[in-house]
Amino acid sequence: MIIVLKPQASENDAQEILNKIAELGLKPLYMPGIERTVIGALGDERVLKQLHLDSYPMVDNVKPILSPYKLVSRELQSHDTIVSIDGVKVGGNKFTVIAGPCSVESQDQLFSVSRMLAKQNIPLLRGGAFKPRTSPYSFQGLGEEGLALLRAAKQEFNMPVVSEIIDPNDAQLMYDYVDCYQIGARNMQNFRLLEAVGAQDKPVLLKRGMSATIEELLLAAEYIINAGNPNVILCERGIRTFETATRNTLDLNAVALLKQKTHLPVFVDPSHGTGVKSLINPLSRAAVAVGADGIIVESHLNPKEALSDGHQALTEEDFVQLMADITPFVKAAGKTL
Numbered sequence: 001m002i003i004v005l006k007p008q009a010s011e012n013d014a015q016e017i018l019n020k021i022a023e024l025g026l027k028p029l030y031m032p033g034i035e036r037t038v039i040g041a042l043g044d045e046r047v048l049k050q051l052h053l054d055s056y057p058m059v060d061n062v063k064p065i066l067s068p069y070k071l072v073s074r075e076l077q078s079h080d081t082i083v084s085i086d087g088v089k090v091g092g093n094k095f096t097v098i099a100g101p102c103s104v105e106s107q108d109q110l111f112s113v114s115r116m117l118a119k120q121n122i123p124l125l126r127g128g129a130f131k132p133r134t135s136p137y138s139f140q141g142l143g144e145e146g147l148a149l150l151r152a153a154k155q156e157f158n159m160p161v162v163s164e165i166i167d168p169n170d171a172q173l174m175y176d177y178v179d180c181y182q183i184g185a186r187n188m189q190n191f192r193l194l195e196a197v198g199a200q201d202k203p204v205l206l207k208r209g210m211s212a213t214i215e216e217l218l219l220a221a222e223y224i225i226n227a228g229n230p231n232v233i234l235c236e237r238g239i240r241t242f243e244t245a246t247r248n249t250l251d252l253n254a255v256a257l258l259k260q261k262t263h264l265p266v267f268v269d270p271s272h273g274t275g276v277k278s279l280i281n282p283l284s285r286a287a288v289a290v291g292a293d294g295i296i297v298e299s300h301l302n303p304k305e306a307l308s309d310g311h312q313a314l315t316e317e318d319f320v321q322l323m324a325d326i327t328p329f330v331k332a333a334g335k336t337l
Helices: 011-023 045-051 105-119 146-158 168-175 189-197 216-224 252-261 272-274 277-287 316-334
Strands: 003-004 027-032 039-041 060-065 083-085 089-091 096-102 124-126 161-166 180-183 202-207 232-237 266-268 294-298
Touching: 003 011, 003 266, 011 027, 011 045, 089 266, 096 105, 105 146, 105 232, 124 146, 124 216, 146 161, 146 168, 146 202, 168 189, 202 216, 232 252, 232 277, 232 294, 252 266, 252 277, 266 277, 272 277, 272 294, 277 294, 277 316, 294 316
Parallel strands: 096 124, 096 294, 124 161, 161 180, 180 202, 202 232, 232 266, 266 294
Antiparallel strands: 003 039, 003 060, 027 039, 083 089
């Protein structure tokens, strides 16, 4: 339920209603604005009828939230959320690039990629220390050793770190090493994991599951925010369809629709979305055009020796070209890198 107060309503007027909502066992939300104050009430809206909110003198309008997701909905918050990853702003008028290797393999490998990205003024470093792989025989990551290398790279190159978490029990362990948790496609509906990162105060990059609907993605984000963490970034990374020419089908429809449905930042992962290196550049430009707030791409200076996803990793030459090609699109979209 959304309760819009009249312009002259005071903070005390708002607090009276917030207290009444809480007394009924519902979750109150206080959202003061420049011109109006909006109050949210999450829970069984039938209970709210007991309050007869439309009879309060300072209440201007009462309306239900029709979507099954509440906290992530533009019905509740019309303005865009800006997420800060250790000082790097994501969302709003910024187009943010996150880049790095699929897996952390060694200090030399990670530092060489980080050095290249720093030259391109890339603000955020990605790298996997825990890798959920389809085959049990594939490289599974370096674990805490990889996390330590990511922290060292951050300190050396001043790039906050985004890394995937696959086990709820690792939330506290990773807290000391990373600046943003990543929830991969395979774990989008791992609800205990969503609640675990929701209990932390660091941002979460939530990737869409390969067979998930848009509504399911938004409800997964709702789990995180409902657990107490409002700093969620959504990521479209391709879905599984009948098409086999590419690794996945990158659903750019979803990006434009998500920007209408939710106030959260929306990213695109063209590396996993296609699995074809030559398509990363054009689909990154397309991501800018449909309104994405950023991209997350994989890079490796020697893809032939990569322990995972080398076929879709950008070399230094590829990456320089990518940044040159997306820059005019970012400018045309009214954003800055």
